[in-house]
Amino acid sequence: MNNMEHKIPLANNHISVDCVVIGFDGEKLKVLLVRRIGEDSGGEVFHDMKLPGSLIYVDEDLDGAAMRVLNQLTGLKNVNLMQFKVFSSKDRTKNPKDVRWLERAEKAKVERIVTIAYLSLVKIDRALNNKNLNNFQAEWVPLDEVKDLAFDHNLIIDEAMKFIRQYVEFNPSCLFDLLPRKFTALQLRMLYEVLYGKRIDVRNFHKKITMMEYVIPMDEYQQGVSHRAARFYKFDKKIYNKTRR
Amino acid sequence: MNNMEHKIPLANNHISVDCVVIGFDGEKLKVLLVRRIGEDSGGEVFHDMKLPGSLIYVDEDLDGAAMRVLNQLTGLKNVNLMQFKVFSSKDRTKNPKDVRWLERAEKAKVERIVTIAYLSLVKIDRALNNKNLNNFQAEWVPLDEVKDLAFDHNLIIDEAMKFIRQYVEFNPSCLFDLLPRKFTALQLRMLYEVLYGKRIDVRNFHKKITMMEYVIPMDEYQQGVSHRAARFYKFDKKIYNKTRR
DNA sequence: CCAAAAGTGTTTCTCATACACCCATGT
DNA sequence: ACATGGGTGTATGAGAAACACTTTTGG
Numbered sequence: 001m002n003n004m005e006h007k008i009p010l011a012n013n014h015i016s017v018d019c020v021v022i023g024f025d026g027e028k029l030k031v032l033l034v035r036r037i038g039e040d041s042g043g044e045v046f047h048d049m050k051l052p053g054s055l056i057y058v059d060e061d062l063d064g065a066a067m068r069v070l071n072q073l074t075g076l077k078n079v080n081l082m083q084f085k086v087f088s089s090k091d092r093t094k095n096p097k098d099v100r101w102l103e104r105a106e107k108a109k110v111e112r113i114v115t116i117a118y119l120s121l122v123k124i125d126r127a128l129n130n131k132n133l134n135n136f137q138a139e140w141v142p143l144d145e146v147k148d149l150a151f152d153h154n155l156i157i158d159e160a161m162k163f164i165r166q167y168v169e170f171n172p173s174c175l176f177d178l179l180p181r182k183f184t185a186l187q188l189r190m191l192y193e194v195l196y197g198k199r200i201d202v203r204n205f206h207k208k209i210t211m212m213e214y215v216i217p218m219d220e221y222q223q224g225v226s227h228r229a230a231r232f233y234k235f236d237k238k239i240y241n242k243t244r245r
Numbered sequence: 246m247n248n249m250e251h252k253i254p255l256a257n258n259h260i261s262v263d264c265v266v267i268g269f270d271g272e273k274l275k276v277l278l279v280r281r282i283g284e285d286s287g288g289e290v291f292h293d294m295k296l297p298g299s300l301i302y303v304d305e306d307l308d309g310a311a312m313r314v315l316n317q318l319t320g321l322k323n324v325n326l327m328q329f330k331v332f333s334s335k336d337r338t339k340n341p342k343d344v345r346w347l348e349r350a351e352k353a354k355v356e357r358i359v360t361i362a363y364l365s366l367v368k369i370d371r372a373l374n375n376k377n378l379n380n381f382q383a384e385w386v387p388l389d390e391v392k393d394l395a396f397d398h399n400l401i402i403d404e405a406m407k408f409i410r411q412y413v414e415f416n417p418s419c420l421f422d423l424l425p426r427k428f429t430a431l432q433l434r435m436l437y438e439v440l441y442g443k444r445i446d447v448r449n450f451h452k453k454i455t456m457m458e459y460v461i462p463m464d465e466y467q468q469g470v471s472h473r474a475a476r477f478y479k480f481d482k483k484i485y486n487k488t489r490r
Numbered sequence: 491c492c493a494a495a496a497g498t499g500t501t502t503c504t505c506a507t508a509c510a511c512c513c514a515t516g517t
Numbered sequence: 518a519c520a521t522g523g524g525t526g527t528a529t530g531a532g533a534a535a536c537a538c539t540t541t542t543g544g
Contacts, residue, residue, distance in 0.1 A: 062333040088307040228514035473541035
């Protein structure tokens with residue numbers, strides 16, 4: 001691929017995808033993790049968590065592999081998957097726990113795995129209670145309760161969050177991927193607050209919503225709440241796309 | 246790497262890095278390309294251009310490989326290299342020209358090459374007239390004169406430009422990587438104009454410069470120009486880093 | 491003195507921020 | 518009636534944008 005001097009190219013690389021799937025429950029951001037069962041050096045069984053991921057197969061490209069992982073897990077299709085970073089450090093597989101687990105899982109010695117990290121923002125209610133979540137022992141874990149994960153998956157999540165914050169600025173529509181189809185102003189505001197880690201003034205926020213022509217106030221209100229019912233809003237993708245040209 | 250059903254993982258992947266090296270000559274953006282010599286289906290020799298790149302070697306990670314490519318070519322060290330996107334589509338190596346060239350260059354059948362694209366912004370004057378540029382038959386090509394390149398390298402350059410525009414917003418200091426150490430207001434303005442593809446009002450721009458505390462006016466002026474001499478400015482990284490906390 | 495580019499101020503508008511009270515509903 | 522969260526308007530300041538003329542220098 002180059003006309004430089006030739007040394008030994010790295011053959012037999014392993015390429016994987018890992019998916020950071022983020023949901024929002026109206027209060028907190030959650031990440032979708034799958035359970036991993038392994039044995040430590042003393043032969044003791046341990047449980048921990050990891051990001052859903054997979055090596056890539058011969059008949060698919062990276063986007064396809066990420067899509068497959070996400071679909072198997074959540075049953076969701078047509079979600080927006082964004083490739084946001086590659087992790088290729090040699091010591092991402094240096095932990096003996098991880099090495100042992102890998103060699104059992106892949107039945108081969110693994111030198112290094114280059115992983116392409118994907119981010120997806122999903123409606124947590126649509127991806128919840130799916131039987132596949134049980135099959136894969138998957139769980140929604142609040143971001144602030146994520147423990148030590150396999151490999152460098154904690155790092156990958158951190159980078160994903162940095163990416164989202166930047167991405168939202170340029171493409172605010174992705175926020176609505178996290179919210180139910182009908183949502184209240186409070187939900188949207190909480191989402192902003194939790195993403196940027198600071199409080200937002202309620203009145204200014206209502207003005208902001210009013211100025212977003214693609215956030216449509218509905219004639220529908222909350223029901224059965226023990227206080228004034230909040231109005232529902234919906235996101236209009238067509239209007240959004242128009243106003244963004 | 247996963248606990249999903251197992252199909253055949255893709256072994257023997259090839260992983261490469263490709264570097265989009267951008268320079269600015271005071272008027273236009275240029276990209277560093279290397280010449281490629283191949284044979285078409287009729288056995289005729291053809292010349293075209295490609296991005297500098299390389300497969301990765303066993304003893305290096307991706308950032309290291311990108312660094313090596315850039316250093317061999319330009320002699321530059323300690324430049325800021327940003328990994329900005331992965332290209333993994335199967336048909337990025339579908340052009341018969343490219344297939345033939347690859348098989349000759351790598352002396353093996355190549356199914357697919359996943360490439361990690363890097364972006365680097367450099368001072369064109371420091372990386373010009375380097376003897377290595379001749380050794381590798383490298384050339385600075387104005388962005389608007391780039392012809393059909395090997396593989397999907399045109400696409401990679403397009404994506405690189407999108408990336409820069411976003412990146413500048415968050416990290417304006419990278420603009421000064423493109424300019425000489427001493428630069429005029431015009432040069433800086435042209436850089437903005439060419440990046441965003443629109444004209445900027447001169448007076449407003451001077452105000453903008455004044456407000457950027459990290460752009461220091463010098464007591465030095467242009468010499469030997471047939472009109473009023475422009476003042477030189479310099480970029481102060483220390484001040485920049487302070488004002489960004 | 492002419493050509494060519496450098497440099498300079500004021501006004502206007504938009505947008506972000508700060509801030510406090512009344513409204514609707516269920517218990 | 519009260520507790521709970523929903524919803525509203527105004528005033529201020531900062532930064533972006535529009536706009537035209539004078540200055541310096543070499544030829």
